Amino acid sequence: MFILTTLSDLVQISPEDVEKPSGESIQDNINVKYANKVIQKIGLCICVYDILNASDGLIGHGTGIVNVNVEFRLIVFRPFKGEILLAQISGASEYGMKIRLDFFDDIFVPPNLMFPKSFFNVQEQVWTWVNDGDEYFYDKNEWVRVRVEDEQWNDISPSPPSERGSESTTERKSPYSITVSPLPLWKQDVLNDVGFDVAVRTWAG
C-alpha cells in the first residue's frame, strides 16, 4: 500500500521558526506542504519519512526567510495493481459501490467488476450477490477485501478563466481514484465468528 518517494524541494523557513531545531522546522514545512495531498502519478502523500540531504540555508534580501534545498523521502499511499486491500463500504448506487479507507475515500467498484449474478437491490440500496440461491448483501460500513484493478488521475490544478467553460462549476473530480473488484471471500472471512462487538482480545504489553 505504501511506498517511499524521493523528492527535492526548496524549503523556506520563516523567521519565527528559526528558533526551532532546523531538522524539525524543515520537516514541519514539508509536512504542511505535502501531507494529505496528491501528487499526480505518484500518489497520496502521507508525511516525511526521512531527510536525506539539506543545503546551507541562504537568507534573501529583505525578508529574513531562510532558503534551504532539501532532498527527502515521503511516505506515499499508492497501492499497486493487483494488491489486495481491506476497506469499508461507504455507499452504493446503480453505478457501482463506493469504498473507503479511513484516510482515503475515492475507491470504486463499477458494476461490471461485481461478481456475476450481482444486482443493485433498489429497496435496500445495497448490492446483492446471489450464490446458490442465497443472497449476500454488501451492507454499508461492512469491511471487504478488494483487489486493485486500475487507477485514474485527474489533474485538477486551476486553469485560467479564459479556458474555463461554463460547465466548470458543475462537478469536482478527485485527483486520484482507484478502481477495485471485490474478492470472493468477504462473507466467510469477515463475518464468520469475527463479530465486531465481541470483547476485544488483549495481549501482552
Next chain:
Amino acid sequence: MKILESQSAVLSNYEVYAHLTAMRATPRTAPRKPSNVDTVLKELTDYLSPPPASRSRVPRYQNPPYGAAALRALVAGLRPYDLTKSEVLMIANLRPEGLGLLDCVVEECDERFTAERQDEIVKIVGDVLGREGDGDGVDGDGVDGVDGEGGHEDGPV
C-alpha cells in the same frame, strides 16, 4: 518540487505504523501548528492500529501487534517458497489464515504449490505473526524482542 525517484522503496503497513508511532513519541521543542498532517496521521493511525487503540473498527484479525523482528522472521521463513516481493508484502499486510485468502494473494497458487506446501505457508504465517484467537505468546514475543533491542541501543549511547 522535483521528483528524484518515484518509488525508492516499498513499505509494509507495519513499517508505516512504526514510523507514525515513533514520530509521535519524538519530543519536540515547540508544539506543532495544526495542519493537514494531523488529519492524515490520525486517520492513518486509526486504520493501522491494533484493535484496542483503533477507533475505526477494523476487523480484529487485521493489524496484529507484531514487531519488526517478526517481520524479518516472516521474510526469512518464506524465502524457500520463492514468492515474489509483492506477494510477501501482501502476506505481511493481510496475514492470510486460510487457503482462500492465500490463493488470492499468491498468483496461480494451485499450480505453483501443492496442497501441503500451501498449508506450510499458512502455518509459517500463523507461527510468526500470530493467529486470530490464539494466545498472546507469539504476538508478545515479537513486541518484546523489539523493545529489548531498543533498550540496548539506548544504553551505550
